[in-house]
Amino acid sequence: MSIDWDRRHCSRKGHITYAPDDLRLRARLHAPTAVGEVWRCLRCGDFVLGEPHGSGPAELAPVVPRGRALRDLFILRFLAVERVLRGLLVVVAAWAIWKFSNSQDAVRRLFEDDLTVFRPVAEHFGYDLDHSPVVDTIQKTFDYKKSTLHGVAAGLGAYALIEVVEGVGLWFGKRWAEYLAVVATAAFLPIEVYELTEKMSWFKVGTLALNIAAVLYILIGKRLFGLRGGHAAFEAERRSASLMEVEEAAGEPPAPLPVRQRPAGTAAADRLPSADPR
Template sequence: MKRRRLNLELLTCASRGHAPAEPEDLEGGADPVLVRWTPDGLCWQRCLRCDAWIPSRRERPARPAARPAAELVVPERGRELRDRYVLRLIALDRLFHFVLLGTAAVVVLLFTADRKRLSDPFYRVVDALQNGAGGLGARPGTGLAGEIEKAFQEPSTKLWFLGAVLAAYAVLEGVEAIGLWRGRRWAEYLTFVATTVLLAPEVWELTRRVSFFKVTALVVNIAVVVYLLYAKRLFGLRGGYPAQRREQARDSGRQALERAFP
């Protein structure tokens, strides 16, 4: 039994609309591979992305073609379209990191700036928890209250540094997200280097304490590194960028349309 695969071309056309070949771009207004006319005057235009044939009622152009059929601009399809979707999934992951890190940076910086004003209400809440219900409250220095109490005792310079590092990391993730969403080659290298550098700390964190989210994050980052290195042919691997462009051209050019002729 033949395994079905997700047809990204159909998915894209469903969201953006078809990209049919225009008779005005063809010599004589017709091309058996791209545009056909039936005896009753019905025009069938082939979508250059998903290969669907779209019927329409229109007059056959009498003027010469504006450009040869070989120069038709074919939209992203095949491997090029698949790579676009994968890069945008990675971009969404980086955008999620940007929001989390940016929020954490803002919280740390605001906390450091108003720490003196916040300390009195915090300690009043801790005292109420510890002395409430007949003295059966939270133990001093434990749980979330204990972590916040430690933060109040940290030097301001350390907290400012932590906030700056979080903010810088958030900016890095945001730049990666924008570059990957727009399909920029430099963003692929930036994401690869940044993700690879952070793999060692993630593995070290797992040696201290294992959690579902830590394992998931490590697996996702390893998958991103392998994909960028192998599929995107970074650092000249498997022929590098020229080989990637040739491969995409085979899947997206005029030859691909002729190979996939319905």
């Protein structure tokens, strides 16, 4: 079952109509009815009752995303939500590390007191807290310098900012955000692969697969870095799907056939002398 992205979007966001100055083109987008004039929506192609949303030269008509462009925008917005949520989680982690660095000694004492309380319970169930990998990792963090923790928090904050900015740009379909998404995501792929070699998990595998798919989709589909004709080819493809461009091309009169393509016999007739009207 195929999705009609044009009508789906218009049902949620409303139609977009435009009255071009070109009377020939205007006639293809406009029709009178018994209840009033109707104008053709530039996105879904349906005729809409009422005044057009804009008017002017055809070349200044809004380039409304249609078909595949709308599907691409939907996918980009899915990635945008994922990037923003990830950024917010990283912000929480950065804030937690910053707070921990400012009260490191108090947290150490609290942890050691709790560890003393839970040690008999853990021994009862045969669990050695003194040699627990989790406990050892937590205790090592208490030995980190405050400046080191501040640096980690600042690094996480910068990463979170990149993710949020990237997400906002992708939501609005900005081309600079697509470049940022490809570069930033590809830069962290080696780290994700290294983490998989250390410890395998389905979550890590899914995250890596999603990021690789996102990089390839944006890189190839959006023709970044000159691929498949680059930005010029991308804009030409986007405008070729515009209803205004389609109707304008459809309204062009057929070009005259060159002599070599005319039906047989016409070329010979062209060479015959014309009759003298006298």
